[in-house]
Amino acid sequence: MALGFFSRLRTLRQDVLGLNRRNHELGIPLNAPQFVALVDNKRATKEALASRDLPVPKTFASLRTANDVRSMEEALAGRSSFVMKPTRGAGGEGIVVIVDRSGSDFIKASGERLRWPDLHMQATEILSGAFAVSQAYDEVLIEERLEMHPALSRFAYRGVPDVRVLVAHGVPILAMMRLPTKRSDGRANLHLGGVGVGLNLATGRAVYGTWGEHPLVLHPDTHAPLAELVVPHWEAVLQVAATCFDCIPLGYFGVDLVVDPHKGPCVLELNARPGLGIQLANHMGLRPILGQLLAALPSAGSPATDRVALGLHVYRMCVMARERRT
Amino acid sequence: MRTFLMALPWLLLGSAALATTTPTPLPTTGVYPTTQDHLPQRERPISATTTYWHVKFLLRASNLPSGSAVRVLLPVSDAHQEAQQRTVRAPGFRFAEEPATPNLTGIWIRNHEERQGEIEAEYEFAVSDRIYNPPSDPVGRLSSVQDATRRYLEPSALIQSREAAIRQRARDLIAGAQTSDQLLWNLFQFVATAIRTVPAATREDALTVLQRERGSVTGKARLLAALLQASGVPARVVGGLSLDDATKKRATIAWVEAHVGGTWIPLDPSGGHFGWLPNRYLALYRGDLPLIVHPAGASVDYEFLVRRIRKEGAEPSAPARGRIVAPPQPLARMASAYVEQPLATVVVFTDQNIPRAASERIFREANEAQIDLVMLSVPEAPRYFRQQYLQRLIANNLPLVQSAHVLLVHTRDDAGLYAGLVLGEANIKLGDSRVIIAGQFPKVVGTTLGSVLFQLLDAGEVALIPQPTTWPALWALVRANAIDGTPIDEAARKWGLKPVIVDVLSYERLGAYRKRVIGAWARAVTAQVPLQALTFILVLPVIAALVVVIRVLVGVETFGIFAPVIVSLAFLTTGLKWGLVIFVAIVGTGILVRAALQRVRLQLVSRLAILITVVAGIMAGLAILGASFGIGALLNVSIFPMVIMSNMIENFASSRAQFGTREAVRLTANTLLLASLCYLTVEWGGLQSLLLSFPELLLGAIVIDVALGKWRGLRALEYKRFWPLTSERQLWR
Structure with missing residues (x-):
């Protein structure tokens, strides 16, 4: 039975969280500016998270001045793979991923070869603020390159897929996996053409897939069936996401994690203004979930484990309500 | 006509x-x-x-x-x-x-x-x-003659600048000249001293004067013009009158004007004036006519x-009945007819095309009714230009306006209301003349701005016809008023027009607040504050509110909020067509330069500084292009915000790097679309004069801003984006 136009419109108005409401009810009231500024700085975020022993990629070097750039060679001695990124970057711009070294050359993920002067230039560029969100000066972060988990390798084209978990009031409420494609040029950003795969919050299994605004069943480049995607170490992923709230008390944020085959889930960054595309990927609006959550807010200082349990409870209720309706 | x-x-x-x-x-x-x-x-x-x-x-x-x-x-x-x-x-x-x-x-x-x-x-x-100080450019530079002055290089029957003898003499004379002023001086000196001035009964041509080494004042002028032309300098003969007290004369004199470095330099070989036009010379006409x-x-x-x-x-005395019409500007057109003993003078300013049949009839009837009639019209153009042209036309013809019994300003929209205010700027008092302003604007706007005009002019009556009218109707009521003294109100009703009469009575009926506003604007005009600039200031918040509406309700993403607001303001002065051309020229070239800069790898600040330089260069180039081809809109290019344009180019580049070319083009197109939309709203809604009449409307803009600042509903584009979400699809697990 096809739904009528007006009942679809009603669903849309009741279920979907729009930008206006996100800014009003979540972004502005729940997120204190100093913590928003904190998560815009990747190095500061990592330091804050590491203080609670949360897994983050190991920092090899943090370059703040032109002098630091000159001493880059010492910091990278003996490192054959690493990632160089702007501390305040956005949208994955300015990131250089080195997977190997051969002689004096560095080999990028794409196979392109770089030399020291190229890396120096890139670092100087980052310092000048070329990739920073607010055009200010910036810092260079050189960190460990996380590896792809073998269970996920057939769902990614070139880059590493990451998990985005939405956390409201410290409770993980919705999650999706972002898969790099040829069109997104190895980046996982949905804007750029990455595939969004909605995840069952309880199990970490794929529930739905979207590419742009359209439903998707097979990965566009590797042709792997998205329905078979399962995120390994799922309980740990949720646990890490919920614990981020204890380090950085933002009321509403998204956590980007990569599941490393050796280290398990590692936090890449936090986003104080997570996009709304996660609703499309899960084929599910956020408002019923947020409504249920507000009715049963966790008490202050409740442990992460309790909050994960609460999130799962809210998620299951909403899925059940949704199934009853259709 | x-x-x-x-x-x-x-x-x-x-x-x-x-x-x-x-x-x-x-x-x-x-x-x-x-x-x-x-x-x-x-x-x-x-x-x-x-x-x-x-x-x-x-x-x-x-x-x-x-x-x-x-x-x-x-x-x-x-x-x-x-x-x-x-x-x-x-x-x-x-x-x-x-x-x-x-x-x-x-x-x-x-x-x-x-x-x-x-x-x-x-x-x-x-x-x-x-x-005048003739410029001392190197002589080689003289060869570039603009098209407009090219005709002053052509020889004529009496100025045979292509004759071998004249060319040879010119070559000899300027042989040692390095700069343009030396060249002028050599030719001038030769004609002034080596050619004797003698009266002549017949018309003398340049060649004859050169051969005989003597000539009349006019003959010598022709010779100098011929020598100048033969040397590649555009030149023309000027006919004039030498002014001496209490004389009666038939004789005219002649001198020469040489076009060098963009100006006409007077050279009078008979009087011995080089680069000096004395205060006793009255020029009557240009050309050997x-x-x-x-x-x-x-x-x-x-x-x-x-x-x-x-x-x-x-000094011009107040009720001067002189019929002085300033030489028309290149874009304005003038038609006038005078009668022997005029009963009234009617002056018309318009941006409307007058149908030929109508204008013939109007001039015939004016003649029959013994009315002096002058019609000055400006061409079709974007509103801002029509208004500027009208203002200039009025300002240049103040004595004419003062002599008018009836002044009619007929425009398509509210441009006439503004243009009329220029009279207030010139502090002109119109005594008991009637001022009629016809155009399309809301009645209430007419009442307010008409009252400002009435306050400023002290006119007998200001009548506003805020509705589309035809020329015959307007002329009929002007004639009835000028000849029979029929009140405009009464005459207009015969034609089914509903005029708004602004006089002392109607002013008294206004509320205290409205009177304050009128007084404030009148003071502003008297203090030479351009009301147009004031209007732009008032319009800005409304455009900003409009941008907020579109962003919050529709969800159109742009490069920030300032870019569309400022760009739409710039459009108001250039018109949409040229505005878009300028925008695309600046941003398009800027993007190409920015792409080239990407390879050079400069720091952000230097890159932005270079972009500003590039934008400045393009803007200057466009202005010069506008001046050369007479495109008025391009002359207003300076209103385009340089920094915002440069920033937009940088924004384009960074969003291109982040989200791809398509996304960057989409954002630019959205910005442009939003700016155009704001422009059209202001232009079609007549918002400019509306806001000048009712500045309190800005409170309404704040109300809209507050309401939308609290709006939490979905944006129109979000309905589209999330529509697939409501489809009836099962989850996989």
């Missing part, structure tokens, strides 16, 4: 006559200045002084058949001389004027059976010294009566 028709009989008669008898050539007998053998090197007064003169031109014609025309070149005002009063008396003639750039032709058409007639034109002139043209068979006698007057006597 009317002037053309008036000229028609002459064209028919005159061209037939030309075949047999040439029109009376410029008579150049009389007294000439004495010749100086040695000229002091470039002697000129140190500072300019102004003299005042009463000049009366008297022409007696006999054997002039009815319907035939006498055409006389009339002096016009310029930087050197200013006509402060003019009176024309010619019983038995109809008078019209026809601009023939750079000259003005007065046409007198005989409409009386009597074949004898007299024409009198009286002027009061303020004449100032004009001192006959002063008077009349049909063959008629005989004509004329003289100039010159008298020096005191400055006080020459």
Whole structure:
């Protein structure tokens, strides 16, 4: 039975969280500016998270001045793979991923070869603020390159897929996996053409897939069936996401994690203004979930484990309500 | 149109006559200045002084058949001389004027059976010294002559600049000249000293004067013009009058103007004035033309009566009945008709095209009703330009406006209301004249701005016709008012028009707040604060509110909020078409340069500084292009916010790197779309005059801003984006 136009419109108005409401009810009231500024700085975020022993990629070097750039060679001695990124970057711009070294050359993920002067230039560029969100000066972060988990390798084209978990009031409420494609040029950003795969919050299994605004069943480049995607170490992923709230008390944020085959889930960054595309990927609006959550807010200082349990409870209720309706 | 028709009989008669008898050539007998053998090197007064003169031109014609025309070149005002009063008396003639750039032709058409007639034109002139320093550009640079002046290089029957003898002499004379001023001086010196000035009875051509080494004042001028042209300098002969107190003369004099470095430099070889136009020279016309043209068979006698007057006597007096029309600007058109003893003077300013049939009828009826009528019109253009043109036209013709009994400003929209306010800026009081402003604007706006005008002008009555009207209707009520004194209100109702009459009574009926607003604007205008700038300031918050509406309700993403707001403001001054052209030119070129800069790898600040330089270069280039091709919109390019444009280019580049070219183009297109939408809203909604009348509407803009700041519903584009989410699809698990 096809739904009528007006009942679809009603669903849309009741279920979907729009930008206006996100800014009003979540972004502005729940997120204190100093913590928003904190998560815009990747190095500061990592330091804050590491203080609670949360897994983050190991920092090899943090370059703040032109002098630091000159001493880059010492910091990278003996490192054959690493990632160089702007501390305040956005949208994955300015990131250089080195997977190997051969002689004096560095080999990028794409196979392109770089030399020291190229890396120096890139670092100087980052310092000048070329990739920073607010055009200010910036810092260079050189960190460990996380590896792809073998269970996920057939769902990614070139880059590493990451998990985005939405956390409201410290409770993980919705999650999706972002898969790099040829069109997104190895980046996982949905804007750029990455595939969004909605995840069952309880199990970490794929529930739905979207590419742009359209439903998707097979990965566009590797042709792997998205329905078979399962995120390994799922309980740990949720646990890490919920614990981020204890380090950085933002009321509403998204956590980007990569599941490393050796280290398990590692936090890449936090986003104080997570996009709304996660609703499309899960084929599910956020408002019923947020409504249920507000009715049963966790008490202050409740442990992460309790909050994960609460999130799962809210998620299951909403899925059940949704199934009853259709 | 009317002037053309008036000229028609002459064209028919005159061209037939030309075949047999040439029109009376410029008579150049009389007294000439004495010749100086040695000229002091470039002697000129140190500072300019102004003299005042009463000049009366008297022409007696006999054997002039009815319907035939006498055409006389009339002096016009310029930087050197200013006509402060003019009176024309010619019983038995109809008078019209026809601009023939750079000259003005007065046409007198005989409409009386009597074949004898007299024409009198009286002027009061303020004449100032004009001192020019010829530029000392290298001579090689002279070769680039603009198209507009190219025709002043062409030889004529009397100025044979292509003759071998003249070319050879010119070559010899300028052989040693390195710079343009040396070149001018060499040629001038030769004609001034080596050619003796002698009176001549016949017309002398340049070649003859050169061969005989003597010539009349005009002959010497022709020789100098020929030598200049042969040297590649555009040159023209100027016919004029030497002003001496209490003289009666027929003789005119002639000098030369050479076009160098964008200006016309006066060179008077007979009087010995180099780069100096003395305050005793009155220019009558430019070009080697006959002063008077009349049909063959008629005989004509004329003289100039010159008298020096005191400055006080020459100041324009308030109810001057002088019919002075400033030389029309290139874009304005003028049509005028005068009668012998006018009962009233009607002056019309318009941006409307007057249908030919209508204008013929109007001029005929004006003539029958003994009304002097002058119609000045500006061409179709974006609102801002029409208004600027009208303002300039009005400001240039203040004495004419003052002489009007009825002043009609008829525009398509509210441009006339603004343009009328320029009269207030000039502090003109119109006494008991009536001012009629027709156009499309809300009635309430008319009441407010009309009251400002009424306050400023002290006019007898300001009538506003805030609805589309036709020329016959407007003319009928103007005529009824001017001749019979029928109140405009009453006359208008006959034509189904509902005018708003602004007078003391209607002003008293206004609320205290409205009176304050009117008083404030009137003070602003008196203090020379341009109301247009004030309007832009008032419009800005409304555009900003509109951008907020579109972003919050529709969800159109742009490069920030400022870019669309400021760009739409720029569009208001350039019009949409040229605005888009300028925008695309600046941003397009900027993006290309930015892409090139990507390879050079510069720091962000230096890159932005380079972009600003590039944008500045493009803007200057566009302005020069606009000046060269007469595209007014391009001259306003400076209003385009340089920094915002540069930033937009950088934004484009960074969003291109982040989200790809498509996304960057989409954002740019959205910004442009939003700016255009804001522009159209302001333009079509007549928001400019509305806000000037009701500045309190800005509170409404704040209310909208607050309401939308609290709006939490989905944006229109989000409905589209999330529509698939509502489809009935099962989850996989």
